[in-house]
Amino acid sequence: MNDGVVYFEKQKKIYPRSVKGRYRQLKWLAMSVLLGIYYAVPWIRWDRGPHAPNQAVLIDMPARRAYFFNIELWPQEVYFFAGLMVLAAVGLFFVTSLLGRVWCGYACPQTVWTDLFVAVETWIQGDRNARMKLDKSPLSLEKIWKKTLTHALWVVIALCTGGAWVFYFVDAPTLLDQIRHFDVSYMAGSWILGLTASTYIMAGYAREQVCIYMCPYARFQSAMFDKDTLIIGYDRERGDPRGKHKRGDSWEGRGHCIDCTQCVIVCPMGIDIRDGLQMECIACGLCVDACNDVMDKIDLPRGLIRYDTQKNYERRTLAQKTAVLFKSEINLLRPRTFYYIAIMTVISALMLFAFLNRSNVELSVIHDRNPLYVKLSSGDIRNTYTLKIVNKTREDRIFALEIDGLSPREISVAGAGAPQPDNLMVLANSVGTFRVMVVLEAGKAMRHPRHNLRMVVRDQEGFADEMETVFISEGVQ
């Protein structure tokens, strides 16, 4: 059709200049805390006695257990993970509606590792200009060793990242020993190599492309924005018309922006924040630091680029035009703030309730559905139940079954070795399954087609659980 069309756009390499300032400090802090947690947590020990792993945080897939300090979760309790996921999602909405995309700017693994990789780059190859120069320069000994060292360090970091991940799933010291002797299981090995590769590619090369093209959260977070959300913005009213400025010249009739492009040069996403809020902006605040630095040098007040709300930018413009005094207002208590808090409170309360009510012994009862009941030759009615008794303790336990709300003629247990209802043995750290048959006298059974009852299992030390169920008969016909 027409010749100038570009179907595929080449990635423009971004060389962010390093910067000092409040938000940079925050980013360093967030990075060291988060990476510290990530790399250190698998090494915390936690004594659980002889029959359980001694790692504080461990997801033991083959044994189907998750350990978190003094909490031990079974697959039956996977809803706690679901609850955490929901909480994390609503928490993201909450933070985003108040502070904008701070998750993207400070805490997202993609940001943290990219930041770390750029730091390595800067350390070895120098700052923005030196890196650009090095890239343009012809192949030389200096270029070779600088590039090689950078990539080698990246690979080491990536290896540590992949390595740390598997430590959450296997006993860390044992695995480290295996890694040292190149004696790793296929599973652990492929995870380490896979995550090494993805870290190296994503933080070394893909960088801002991940946020722009791959990440769905980056896109839908703008749906949580409103005019009271804190965003990073350029104060157009104060800054424009922009242009070069010589020391000593008057500021009359022009804006405070001297078009030094420092805000563009430090941006890890490669955008110009002066164009307004853009979908690429990850709200890291480095342009704020850069601009404040410049403002200090030319003796103008800070905050030409700042964290502020859309409403304040607009009101300042209005104030300028109508010559009223502008007063910045930040409105944190908005309806959506309370919606998100309410949702998080409800979910947290539910999880807390479930958590406080979990016990080391759990009973579940499944009434046989096929057949619902059996009529015996005496006319008595028999119902069969499958009882599953979860024994999370580290000792074998013998449970006695009681039935409340029904006085059956006979309770028996089907199984090898003629088990008795008052002698249900469940091994330590396992689930015992029993088929329990309850016979109800014809006269009683026929009174109602459905009888409610409660099954209770209790051991001698008082570990107990109960569950409501029904006894079904054909009733009076």
Add this chain to the structure above:
Amino acid sequence: MSGQELPEKDDITGVETTGHEWDGLKELNNPAPRWWLWVFLVTVIWSVGYWVVYPAWPTFSGATEGTWKWTQYGELKEAQQEIHQRRAKYQDRFHQAALADILADAELYEFARVGGAAAFKENCAACHGTGAAGGRGYPNLNDDDWLWHGKLDEIHETLRVGINSGHDESRISQMPAFGRDGLLTRAQIGDVTEYVHQLHLADKANATPAYTRGQQVYTENCAACHGADGEGDRTLGAPRLNDEVWLWGGDKKSIHNTVTNAHVGVMPAWEGRLSPDTLKALTIYIHSLGGTEPDVPMQNE
């Protein structure tokens, strides 16, 4: 459409639109990232690998085999191999063990019960139902009323030879069609129906003349097989009549019909059709359903 038309440009971004519009929203024609193209090309190359190692291109007699010779059937065989390996741990012990020993061994019992349940659903459920609750003419295997006894060995024997099955050692059970063959008159059948219908009641208050006449008919014609008090005879497969469980219905109309026309149940013999181990597993499964009464021997045993 002439080729001369210039594509529309978006005012704010200055980017061309695709020309598509949905409810006033237009799509910008931004270029896709170059790496996306590379990823796409890599998947294309990857697919060439698939053609080589997996069956891919159709031929007249099927499809190209692929260098890994992978087939679904082969995968199934591998999976079965794995199952066999897992079973092997129990299989030998199970094969050697007597039925009573299996009942005492928790592991073998569970092995047999699970295997038996699967075999039951494949072979037995068509008549006896998936829950073994049976139906009219097909015995409920959960209850304690057995035509041929519910002991382990007897269940196994019934499974092996069947009932009226044509097997050399088949269990044979035959009730005369008293009405159809003219052995009893219509009036006599009405009387005996009245009697049999009340056999299971503890309080036989309705000693009507018909009931008394029916008792006479019962003693002369039915008691030989079904017992003097209707207790049945498990050596003949003659059902117990003084209980609450009825194979062909316990109302007067059904009883009248049974006496008149008789019912002959048939169960196939499974020897030779199922492996001896499967028969054993089925026996344990049926025994586990809760109908057995090993401690209460029948009167005429």
